[in-house]
Amino acid sequence: MNTDNTRAQMRKGLLEYCIMLLLKQRACYANDIIEQLSKTDMIVMEGTLYPLLNRLKKDGILKYEWQESKTGPPRKYYTLTPQGHQVLIQLDQSWTEISNTVNLLHDKLNDDNTL
Amino acid sequence: MNTDNTRAQMRKGLLEYCIMLLLKQRACYANDIIEQLSKTDMIVMEGTLYPLLNRLKKDGILKYEWQESKTGPPRKYYTLTPQGHQVLIQLDQSWTEISNTVNLLHDKLNDDNTL
DNA sequence: TTTAGTACTATGCAAAGCAAGGTATTATAC
DNA sequence: GTATAATACCTTGCTTTGCATAGTACTAAA
8 A cells, every 4th residue: 555645645634734834924925835845744736835825815814915026927925814813723723632632542542442 | 714624624634544543453343433533533424434444445454354243234343454554654654754744833933933 | 024223335526635737927048 | 129948826637535415234123
């Protein structure tokens, strides 16, 4: 079996959250995000990122401002909206709960095999 | 925006891993798994679980044995194959890496905003 | 024999990542 | 001035997968 697929599935659900974390304090345009995440194991492709940013924009989580570049066409710099900050707080909690659950399953089951 | 969806996305990718963790030491049939996971926030539906078990069976990760029940039709009790145990070890590592990455993004960015 | 409960399976839909290709803008080379 | 390359954003089609729903099969009790 190919564990790459399962591993990719794990990443999928966390991508949106990670991108919001990135944008929490620093305005980024698409390539910034790709570059930042490629340093970690949360890789993201163009064809994934642009639709995702548009979706979050449409949902009122993100906003953007055009900004000129010295090396090419202008860029959309994304930041969190106030609503986005609130949603992020909720997602922080979801992440805490879910990761605790997984760690519980991992650790506890090695002991007495019960929840 | 509905955070439920994003939260569900987070769960999705971890479901397969969690189910393998459950089956690591104890043989379960479908309802066992649903019941165990419903105690946590890793909820799983019938329509999700059965195809997933079949997929993992087909991939050689799981095997099952029919076992009679006193209260109804016989049950498929699933356990990990030797290959399944090996895959699980890899997934343990993936989970460790990915959760570390998310926690890094969460914590580090609140300090100096760099990776 | 019918009914209810349990267990497994199959079908169709929707969401989302991703590969690939496309358009537009800017700067550089000729 | 035009052509080429680099950058930035967008779109389309495919695939995977969770999920709702409906269906089949077996067992036990009424």
